[in-house]
Amino acid sequence: MRAVESRGAGVREQPGHDSRHEKRRDRAEQGKIREPSRHEAMLVRGRWQTGRVRERDLVVLSEEPLNAETRLDKTRLDKTPAGMHYVRTHFPIPIGPRSLVIDGLKTAPTPFSLDEIRSLPARSMVVTLECAGNGRRFLDPKVPGEQWGLGAVGTATWTGASLRDVLRTVEIPGETVELLFRGADEGTPKDLGRRIGYERSLPINDALRDDVLVAYLMEGQPIPSEHGGPLRLIVPGWYGMASVKWLERITLLDAAFTGFFQKDRYVIDGQPLRHIAPRAVLVYPPDGAVVERALWLIGFAWSGAAPVARVELSRNGDEDWVTMPFLERGPSPYAWAKFTVHNFLLPGLDEEYSLLIRAVDAAGNTQPLEPRWNALGYANNAVRPTRIRVRS
Template identity: 55%
Template sequence: MPAQRVSFRVPTGELEGVLHLPDVKSVGGCAVLHGFGGHPDQPHIVATCVALADAGVAALRFAYRDHQPPRMTLETALADTAGAVRLLKAHPDVPDRLALVGFSFGGTVAAIAAGRDSRVKAAVLAAAPAMAGAKFTAWTNDGKWKPVAELSRTRARVLLIWGSRDTEVSVENAERYRAVLTQARVTNRFVTIEGGDHDFNPAAAREQMAATVSEWVRESFVGAPGDFPIPSPPAHLAIGGLVANPLRFSVDDLRALPSRSLLVTLECAGNGRAYLEPPAPGEQWHLGAVGTAEWTGVPLRVLLERVKPQREAIEVLFTGADRGVPKDLGREIMFERSLPIADAMSDDVLVAYAMNGAPLRPEHGAPLRLVVPGSYGVASVKWLDRIRLMDRPFDGFFQKDRYVIDGEPLRSIAPRALITEPADGASQPRRPLVVRGKAWTGRSRIDLVEVSSDSGYSWHPASLGPEVSSHAWRDWTITIEPGERSELSILAFATTAEGEQQPTKQVWNKLGYANNAARPMRVIIG
C-alpha cells in the first residue's frame, strides 16, 4: 500500500508524518497518536496504521513537538493533533470522515479532541489515563484538563481497548470513561486483548488489537456488513393500509397535536450476548446496550384514531427509512417491524420527535421514531417513514428471521439488575462497601433486588429507589460488610411484581438475544 511522507503546520512551525493510504478508495481518515515519550515508529503504532489502511482508512502517524518528557504537554499535543486533522480534511484522497486513535497519553489527547470536535465519528482510547499520575508530567488534575468530562460530549462511537497484562494504566481508567459515556448514551465498547501489555506486545496481541481498532473505525464510517447507515430523513409520515382515511403528517403537524412525555428505558435485544458460551453471532454487547431517556411525541393511538382503522386490521406495520442488504439475505430491504393492533393502541406508544427536551438527533431516529415502552429496542423503529395497517401477521426478515426466539418475535424486556458501582476488579480498603445499580423489566415492575457477595451462597435485599416511571429503570443500593474476606464476588438478582425472577445462569439461543443472566463482579479488599 502507498505511504506518503507529509508535513503540516502547527503553531511553532511544521511537523512531519507518514500517511498510509489504502490501495482502494479511502472511506475516511484517522490520526493515530502515540503515548508519552513514545514515537510514531513504535510497532503498535505502525501495525495500527497498516491495519487501518487495509480496512480502507487513510491513517496518519506523526511525532508531537518536543515529544520526549518532560517538555511535551497536553496543550501542545492537542494543537499538533488539530494540525493533523486539518491535513486529513484537506487531503484530496481522504473523504470527509474523521477518526482519532490514541495510545496511552495519546488516548487522553484523543478523548479531549473527540469531545471538542463534532466531526469525529470514531474515537479509540487504548490504555488511556483518565487522570494524571506520577508518571505523567504532561498534565495535572488541577481542573484545567478533564478528559472524562470532555469525552462525554462526543458524537463519536468510542472504543476502549486495554491489554490484559497492562501494569502501567489500570483498567479502572476504562471504567471511568465508560461510566460517563454510558450515562451520556454515547455508543461505546470495552475490549480486553488477552496477553497484551501496555504497548500490546507480544506480536499476536498487537495483531489482534490492530484488527479490532481498524474494524471499529471502518464500521463507524460505513457500518458493519448488513448494518444500515443513517438515511435521509423522511419529509412526512404516511399512514395507510386498511384504513378509511389515509393521512400524511409532517413533524410540524405532529408538534401541533397534544403531546405526551414518558421516561423510558430502552434495551437492545443483544445486550449481554458477549457472555454467551458457545458464542452467538451478532454485535458482542456486554452490558452497555441500554439507556433511559425522556421521549416526547404524539400517542400513536391519536393518529390511528384519525385514520380510522377498518375492522379487518389486526397488525400495524412500521417502516423506517433505513435500507440495506443483510448478508444472510442477499437483497436490499427496508427495516420493518409490526405490533398487534391492541398493543399499538396503548396510550404509552409514542411517535416521538424529541428526546430529553431536544429535537431527535439523526442517530436516535430523527425526525420521527416510534417508542414502544417495555419492548426491546428493535420495536422502537427509527427514522419512521410509513405506518400500514394489515389483516395478517407480518412475516418480514426482522420479524421472522431476526429478533426472534424459537420463531416468536421478541417483545417485552426480561428483568435485569445491573451493578453500576463499584467497577469490576476495583480495589478498596477494608471498610463497608456501598454497591449501587439499576434494575428494569418490560413485563411488570421491579419488586425486589437481592445481592450476594459470596458467589450466590447467600442473598440480601437491596434498598429500592423511587419508581420515577413505570417504564424506566429503578435505582437500588446496598451496603456490604466484607469482614475478613480479601475478595468479594458480587451478584445482583431482580424479581418482578409478577414473581418472574432473573436467571443466574445464561439464557442461550442461537442468535444471542435476551441473555439477562446475573453477572458476577469482583472487588478486591485490602
C-alpha cells in the same frame, strides 16, 4: 452471609474518591481531547448530532453500521445523555423524513407532517430501552451478531404524540390485526442477499396502548439522527427493536407480518420478542476493583413486563440472597430503578469476592443465574458476577 448494612458513618470507599490517580487520569483525558480518536471522527462524519462525542463516552462495537454501548461504568445519573446513550443500527444512518404516511387495507395513503404531529397533545415518558442482543457476548458457545456486553441499554425522556391520537385521524377497518412500522433505513443483510428496509409490526391492541408514542423529542431536544429522529416510535417495556427509528410509514395489516426482522430476527423459537426481561447491573465498583472493606455499591435494575420490586445480592454464589435496602423508584413504570448501598461490609482483608446482583419484578419474574442459550443470542439476562478484592 452478613446482612447488608448501610450506616452514615465509616464509609471507606465511594465513587470518585481515589485521589491518587486523579492527576494522572486528567492528563490522559486531556491527551485524548487533543487528538480525537478515529471513532470520534467517524461519528461526526456519520451525521452524529449530539456534538463531539468522545470515544470514552461510548464503547463502539462497529462503525458502519454504527453500534455502540453505553458506558455503564460511567453511569451515575437516572437518565442517559443522548451522547452517551447506546446506539443500535442495522444499516447506514439515513436522513430521516419529516413526515410519515399511514396506509393499508381500505385506507388511502394519508401523510402527516412533523408539525401536524407536534400539534397533537404531547406526552413525555422516561423509558429504558434495551437491545434484545444485550449480553450476547457472554453466551457459550458463541452466536453470530453484534457482541454486546451489558451496555446496550439507556434511559431517556421521550416526548411525542400518542400513536393512538395519530391514528384517530384515519379509519381503522375492523379486520386490522397488526400495524406495520417502516423506518427510512435500508440495506442488504448478509444472509438475505437483497436490499430491504427495516420493518417491524405490533398487534393492534398493543399498538393502541396510550403509552406508545410517535416521539419527536429526546430529553427535550429534537431526536438526534443516530437515535432515530426526526420521528421515532417508542414502545415502552419492549426490547428496542420495536421502537422503529426514522419512522416514515405505518401500514394497516389484516394478517401477521412475516418480514425479515419479524420472523428471521428478533425471535426465539420462532416467536417474536416482546417485553424486556428483568436485569440488574452493578456499575460501581467495577469488575476487578481493589476496594476497602467497607464500600459503596451502585447499580440499576429494570424490567419490561412489570416494575422492579426488589434487587437481591449474593456473595460468592451462595444461596443466601439479601434484599438491597435502597431501591429508588424510577420516574415511570418503564424506567430503570437505581439502587445504592452506602456502607457494604465485607469480612476479612486481602480476600477475593464475587458479588451477584439480580432483579425481581412485580410480576414475579426473576433474573436467572444461568444463560438461556438460543441460536441468535437474544434476551440473555443471566446474572453476571462482579469480582473484587479487599485491600489488605
